[in-house]
Amino acid sequence: EAGVAQSPRYKIIEKRQSVAFWCNPISGHATLYWYQQILGQGPKLLIQFQNNGVVDDSQLPKDRFSAERLKGVDSTLKIQPAKLEDSAVYLCASSLFAGDGNTIYFGEGSWLTVV
Amino acid sequence: RKEVEQDPGPFNVPEGATVAFNCTYSNSASQSFFWYRQDCRKEPKLLMSVYSSGNEDGRFTAQLNRASQYISLLIRDSKLSDSATYLCVVNPGAGTALIFGKGTTLSVSS
Numbered sequence: 001e002a003g004v005a006q007s008p009r010y011k012i013i014e015k016r017q018s019v020a021f022w023c024n025p026i027s028g029h030a031t032l033y034w035y036q037q038i039l040g041q042g043p044k045l046l047i048q049f050q051n052n053g054v055v056d057d058s059q060l061p062k063d064r065f066s067a068e069r070l071k072g073v074d075s076t077l078k079i080q081p082a083k084l085e086d087s088a089v090y091l092c093a094s095s096l097f098a099g100d101g102n103t104i105y106f107g108e109g110s111w112l113t114v115v
Numbered sequence: 116r117k118e119v120e121q122d123p124g125p126f127n128v129p130e131g132a133t134v135a136f137n138c139t140y141s142n143s144a145s146q147s148f149f150w151y152r153q154d155c156r157k158e159p160k161l162l163m164s165v166y167s168s169g170n171e172d173g174r175f176t177a178q179l180n181r182a183s184q185y186i187s188l189l190i191r192d193s194k195l196s197d198s199a200t201y202l203c204v205v206n207p208g209a210g211t212a213l214i215f216g217k218g219t220t221l222s223v224s225s
Binding site for chain 2: 033035040041042043044045048050055056091098099100101102104106107108109
């Protein structure tokens with residue numbers, strides 16, 4: 001079974017530039033999450049989708065971050081304009097059942113460095 | 116108060132040692148609990164679920180105390196391969212996303 005695919009794996013941009021990350025979840029997983037993990041910290045939820053609807057985006061900095069999942073499958077996360085503090089790993093995950101830690105799988109992450 | 120708090124670590128232990136990690140959570144209505152393992156520069160992966168009755172998987176034992184809102188993970192006979200960051204994870208409610216602790220780093224040396 002194919003896992004959660006993410007791209008690009010690594011990205012270096014200057015502050016105030018924009019960047020977009022793509023995620024393809026495991027086939028059949030209706031729930032998709034984007035987490036941000038800053039070095040030395042645990043993953044922090046940015047947004048949770050159920051199919052193509054947003055369940056929770058309370059911690060998404062909406063002035064600069066946006067995410068969509070138009071057809072209920074792939075998702076993109078965009079940052080514009082980037083700040084130095086956005087340097088982190090952006091982890092996409094999907095699960096069969098919403099919030100089920102037994103069925104959630106993470107992608108390898110997209111590593112962002114903002115200089 | 117943070118939603119999920121863990122021992123700060125790091126824990127540096129010799130092979131064969133027993134090590135225990137502790138975690139507390141703030142939301143008393145939380146429904147399910149997990150320990151995840153994260154290797155350096157890798158994604159988090161489920162280590163084990165945590166049940167009120169306790170849960171054992173080989174050298175790993177997880178305990179949950181709902182009254183104290185406390186979760187623990189015990190690793191017996193530590194191996195070099197156990198070196199990783201251990202994340203305490205809580206599901207605060209049905210259909211909601213998992214909340215992760217900061218993680219505790221374990222380094223096992225020969």
